[in-house]
Amino acid sequence: MPHKVQFVRELSELPLAEEERLELEKVTERYPFFCTSYYLRLINFNDPADPLRRVVIPDPAELESWGRVDPSNEANYTVMEGVQHKYESTLLVLASDRCAGLCRYCFRKRLFLKGSEGRPERLRDVQALVRYLERNPRITNVILSGGDALMLPTSRLRELIQAVRRVSHVRFIRLGSRILSYWPERILNDPELLELLKNYSRPGKRIYLVSHFDHPRELTPEARKACDLLLRAGVQILNQCPLVAGVNDD
The missing domain is CATH 3.20.20.70 (Aldolase class I)
Structure with missing residues (x-):
């Protein structure tokens, strides 16, 4: 590829409150966080309900123990x-x-x-x-x-x-x-x-x-x-x- 993608992989690089970041880091111990800097620029981090934020920012609900890792068999x-x-x-x-x-x-x-x-x-x-x-x-x-x-x-x-x-x-x-x-x-x-x-x-x-x-x-x-x-x-x-x-x- 002529131009490499710019990834952000650490929650510490995002404008999150420390309390929220620490909670979300528990999620990333199981499911990683990574996203392009391009997409992150589209997110309104001042809005907790921003729809694009919900797409890529970890959610504590991901750790709830239900469902299967291969839901489609x-x-x-x-x-x-x-x-x-x-x-x-x-x-x-x-x-x-x-x-x-x-x-x-x-x-x-x-x-x-x-x-x-x-x-x-x-x-x-x-x-x-x-x-x-x-x-x-x-x-x-x-x-x-x-x-x-x-x-x-x-x-x-x-x-x-x-x-x-x-x-x-x-x-x-x-x-x-x-x-x-x-x-x-x-x-x-x-x-x-x-x-x-x-x-x-x-x-x-x-x-x-x-x-x-x-x-x-x-x-x-x-x-x-x-x-x-x-x-x-x-x-x-x-x-x-x-x-x-x-x-x-x-």
């Missing part, structure tokens, strides 16, 4: 390391184990658990992925997710896209990414990435970016410009987001 559909096959025509690839920010509601927060509870799940063997695709001709749709697919270096993303495109019955590649919200500079400052996507997104063989905007304030001028560049490169942009209390449930 993804382990049951894992056919090889980093690859899940739940629906006949769709293959999900955990291409990356990195994100530009940790959403506090993430259903894959297990990927970021501290200590022995966390375990690697991302794809390592690209050729094994290709062999699996070739053995399953009903798969027409491959999702490159994670983590965040666009946290991969462009060279690694090229390797994956080229490998998947060699399998003739795969029509669509979907990139699961929150980059447009957390780090639009990833798109704005990497013409090599845009050229890669342009070369491999063609009629009948489209690349889709499944973006993740949770709140209108995330649609900044930078994010809009990044969307425009992707559209000009032939990428189809979709959006998905959960309904989160205090963020977008009004």
Whole structure:
């Protein structure tokens, strides 16, 4: 990547009262905090109910002992390391184990658990992925997710896209990414990435970016410009987001 992301990883770098910070640090002993400086600038820290704050700032409720670390039973559909096959025509690839920010509601927060509870799940063997695709001709749709697919270096993303495109019955590649919200500079400052996507997104063989905007304030001028560049490169942009209390449930 031509420009490295600027992470903030310590709560002490945020404008929080000491009492609140000490309470939230108990959460980060289990689930880490990290976010881009870009996204943190969008937060109104003077408003305790700020919706963007609720997206990324730890919450003591995360330590309540209910639920499961794998709520979607993804382990049951894992056919090889980093690859899940739940629906006949769709293959999900955990291409990356990195994100530009940790959403506090993430259903894959297990990927970021501290200590022995966390375990690697991302794809390592690209050729094994290709062999699996070739053995399953009903798969027409491959999702490159994670983590965040666009946290991969462009060279690694090229390797994956080229490998998947060699399998003739795969029509669509979907990139699961929150980059447009957390780090639009990833798109704005990497013409090599845009050229890669342009070369491999063609009629009948489209690349889709499944973006993740949770709140209108995330649609900044930078994010809009990044969307425009992707559209000009032939990428189809979709959006998905959960309904989160205090963020977008009004």
